Amino acid sequence: MQIVTLISSLFVPLFIGGIVVFGLAKKVSVYEAFIKGAKQGFTTSIRILPYVVGFIFAIRIFTASGCFDFLASLLSPLLKPAGIPPEILPLALLRPFSGSAAVGALTTILNRYGPDSFAGRCASTFMGSSETLFYTTALYFGSVGIKKTRYTIPAALISEVSGLLASVFICRLLF
Amino acid sequence: MVNYIWAVLIIAGTVVGIATGNAAAVESAAIEGAKEAALLCISLAGAYALWLGLLNIAKEAGLIESLARRMRGVISALFPDVSKEDEASGYITLNIVTNMLGMGNAATPFGLKAMKALQASNPCKHSATDSMCMLLIINASSVQLLPLTVIALRGAAGSSAPAEIVLSALLATTVTTFVGILAGKIFQRTGRCR
Numbered sequence: 001m002q003i004v005t006l007i008s009s010l011f012v013p014l015f016i017g018g019i020v021v022f023g024l025a026k027k028v029s030v031y032e033a034f035i036k037g038a039k040q041g042f043t044t045s046i047r048i049l050p051y052v053v054g055f056i057f058a059i060r061i062f063t064a065s066g067c068f069d070f071l072a073s074l075l076s077p078l079l080k081p082a083g084i085p086p087e088i089l090p091l092a093l094l095r096p097f098s099g100s101a102a103v104g105a106l107t108t109i110l111n112r113y114g115p116d117s118f119a120g121r122c123a124s125t126f127m128g129s130s131e132t133l134f135y136t137t138a139l140y141f142g143s144v145g146i147k148k149t150r151y152t153i154p155a156a157l158i159s160e161v162s163g164l165l166a167s168v169f170i171c172r173l174l175f
Numbered sequence: 176m177v178n179y180i181w182a183v184l185i186i187a188g189t190v191v192g193i194a195t196g197n198a199a200a201v202e203s204a205a206i207e208g209a210k211e212a213a214l215l216c217i218s219l220a221g222a223y224a225l226w227l228g229l230l231n232i233a234k235e236a237g238l239i240e241s242l243a244r245r246m247r248g249v250i251s252a253l254f255p256d257v258s259k260e261d262e263a264s265g266y267i268t269l270n271i272v273t274n275m276l277g278m279g280n281a282a283t284p285f286g287l288k289a290m291k292a293l294q295a296s297n298p299c300k301h302s303a304t305d306s307m308c309m310l311l312i313i314n315a316s317s318v319q320l321l322p323l324t325v326i327a328l329r330g331a332a333g334s335s336a337p338a339e340i341v342l343s344a345l346l347a348t349t350v351t352t353f354v355g356i357l358a359g360k361i362f363q364r365t366g367r368c369r
Contacts, residue, residue: 011276019229019238026236037231041224044284045216053212058184060208064200065192096315097184100215107328115334121343124329128322128344129351133315136286138177140311141303143287144294148302151362153176155308156315159355163316166350170343 051139059097068093084168087112087119088126092164095126096133096157122171129163222280230269230285239265253313253356254306256296263292267310277319286314302368309359316355317348 023030062068072093076086091105109123133156141149192201233239243250243265250257250264257264266289273282289310297304322344330337 012278016229019233019236022238023232023236028232028235030232033232033235034228036228037234038224038228040227040284041222042220044223044227044287045220047287048219048283049213049216052216053209054181056212056215057205057208058181058188060204061188061192061201062184064204065188065197066195067187067191070191100211103324103328106325107332110328110332110334115329115332115337120329120332120334121340124322124325124340125343125347127325128319128340129317129347131315131317133311134177134180136314137311138181139283140286140290140314141177141307144290146294146297146301146303146307148366148368149176149311150303150308150366151359152303152308152311153180155312155355155358155362158358159312159316159351162354163347163351167343167347170346174343175339 047143048139051135051142055135055138056098056100059094059101063101082165082168083172084164085119085122088123088164091123091126092160095130096160098135099132102127102132118171118175121175122167125171126164126167129167130160133157133160219280219283223284226278226281227284230288239269242268253309256304256306257293258296261292261296263289263296263306266292267306270310271313271318274314275318275320277321277323282314286310299368302366305359305363305367308362309356312355312359313352316351318352319348320345 020030023033068090072089075093076089079086079089087109091102091109094101094105106123106127110120113119115121115124133153137149137152137156141147141152188201192198230239239262243262246264246268250267254264254267257267266285270282270285270289273279273285290307293304293307293310294300297307321341325340325344326337329340
C-alpha cells in the first residue's frame with residue numbers, strides 16, 4: 001500500500017517535469033509554449049461556469065426543499081430485498097449530479113455509521129466507481145453546441161447502477 | 176434529456192419547498208449554490224491554466240501526435256469514427272489517462288479539447304457522434320485507479336485502514352467501465368443522425 005501511494009504522489013511531479021524536459025529535447029521554446037496554452041485556462045474556467053452553476057444550484061434547491069429526503073425514503077424499501085444497505089442511498093442518488101454533494105453524502109455516511117462498517121465500506125467502494133454524469137454531459141456537449149446527447153445518459157446510468165450492485169457484492173466477498 | 180432532468184430538479188424543489196414551508200431554505204440554497212459554483216470555477220482557472228500550458232508544450236513537441244499514433248489501436252476500437260490523423264485521439268488518450276490517475280482538473284480541459292476535435296469532423300453538428308457518447312460514458316464510469324479523495328475522507332473519519340477499499344474500488348470501477356462501454360456499444364445504432 002505504501003508503494004502505491006508513493007508512486008501516485010510522485011506521478012504528478014514526474015509528469016510536469018517530464019513534459020518540460022521532453023519539450024526542451026524537441027527544441028520547443030517551452031516557456032512561450034506554456035504561456036500560449038495557459039491563456040486558455042481562464043477562458044475555459046469561465047466557459048464551464050454556467051454549467052457548474054446550473055447543476056449545483058438545481059441540486060441544492062432539490063435537497064433543501066426536502067424533496068431529496070422524500071425520494072430517499074420512498075426508494076429505500078426497494079433496496080433491502082436487493083441486499084443494498086439503505087444508508088448508501090443518498091450517495092447513490094447524488095453521485096451523478098454533483099461531485100461536491102457526493103463528497104458531502106459520503107462524509108455523512110462515514111461519520112454516522114463508521115468508515116469500517118459495511119455501509120461505510122460499500123459507500124467508499126461505490127464512490128470510486130462512478131463520476132458526476134449530468135454536469136459533465138451538459139458541459140462537454142454544451143461546449144461544442146450539441147443538443148442531442150442520444151444514448152449517453154441511459155448508458156451511463158446503467159453503468160452507475162451496475163456500480164452500486166457491484167460495490168455491495170464485492171464488499172460482501174472481500175470484507 | 177438533460178433539459179428534463181434539470182427542470183424536474185428545479186420544479187420539484189421549488190413546489191415542494193413552498194408547500195412544506197421551506198421557501199426560505201430554497202432561496203438561500205439557490206443563491207449559496209450559485210455562489211459556491213462560481214467560486215469553484217474561479218479556483219479552477221489556475222489549475223486549467225497549468226494543465227493547458229503543459230499540454231501546449233506537449234503538443235508543440237509532437238507528443239500529442241505520437242501518443243495518438245501509439246494508442247490508435249485501442250482508441251479506434253472504442254471510438255470508431257475517430258479518423259487516423261485526428262488529434263482527437265491524442266486528447267482522448269490524455270483525458271482517459273489523467274482520469275485514471277485521478278487528475279480531474281487536468282482531465283476536463285483535455286476532454287473539452289477532445290470534444291472540439293470530434294465536433295470538427297461531425298457531419299451533423301447538433302447531434303452527438305458515437306465517439307462523443309463513448310467519451311462521456313467512460314468519463315462518467317470513472318476509470319480512476321486510486322481513489323485518493325475517498326482514502327482521505329476515510330482517514331478523516333477515523334478509519335483503522337483508510338486504504339483498504341483500494342482493491343474493492345478498483346474492481347467496482349472495472350465493472351462500471353465495462354458495463355458502460357458494453358451498454359454504449361449496444362445502443363450505438365440508436366438515434367443516429369442521418
